[in-house]
Amino acid sequence: MLHLRAVCPPDVTARALDVLRAHAGTAHLIAHRGAAVEPAGDLVEADIAREAADEIVDALCGLGLDHTGGITLEALDTALSDAADRAEEAAPGEGADAVVWEELVARTGEESRANVTFLAFLTIACLLAAVGVLTNSAVTIVGAMVVGPEFGPLAALAVGLVLRRGDLLRRAGVALGVGFPLAMVVTLGGALLVRATGVFGEKAFQLEQNHEVDFVFSVGVPSLVVAMLAGAAGMLAMTSAKSAALVGVFISVTTVPAAGYAVVAAVAGEWSRCLQSVGQLLVNLLGIVAAAAIVLTLRRNGQRSRVGTRPLSRG
Structure with a gap:
């Protein structure tokens, strides 16, 4: 109720x-x-x-x-x-x-603002991902996935596309367009500092030995499949009373980890891995938005088909 x-x-x-x-x-x-x-x-x-x-x-x-x-x-x-x-x-x-559409628009609109809190969480998540790469720690990578707030703007993009809301598209585009570059620049500074001080050891930037986190940059069809499944699950969670399922969405895609890996790979001079990580990031972003938009369209059409048949009067 x-x-x-x-x-x-x-x-x-x-x-x-x-x-x-x-x-x-x-x-x-x-x-x-x-x-x-x-x-x-x-x-x-x-x-x-x-x-x-x-x-x-x-x-x-x-x-x-x-x-x-x-x-x-x-x-x-x-x-x-x-x-x-x-x-x-x-x-x-x-x-x-x-689906309570006004609630969905309000929620995605609020969660897609490029405010200080959003930028701080995204930056911290990217830094965590970089630490996970440098320490070959899959657990830390998962932590970065949970902390990352990027699903809000991605959901807003899907809502904006389906409902033709230009304000949501602009707001979410600004959040992602400003948030990821800012987080990656800050992470770049942190990675350079770590390399200069050697605080994580001499082998931290030898990425070919970090097999525990290879999944972060290994882009391919499975990456797209996982991204689309996560986008579908995330939109189902946001449009229903099952919001707890969003946690599973956060830890199933490698958006923030891919951004962090790209920065570390660039500092290490591993340009092939850097480009693959950027590709992984783009595949995940596009896959999530596409699947979320498809789910939202299906739910909207299904709800419209029921409106014409459901009784409005108690009598």
């Missing part, structure tokens, strides 16, 4: 209540007259089945509430109510399969 709050101008409140009353997936409808201060108006609250959220939000946005008032959604972990049970049963489909 989701908890919906809508700030309504007084002249729109009745229509908003009609929208919520008419939908079988609504429970616990409450109206607070004059409760909203800024913007002034009424506050309408309801618990709604997740599979009904997209349609209800669209209807409320059709009343202009996203401009004249406000609409917020909040996940409910527990709802002990017969009315809530009936709403979930009446709403067609399964909650875990439902």
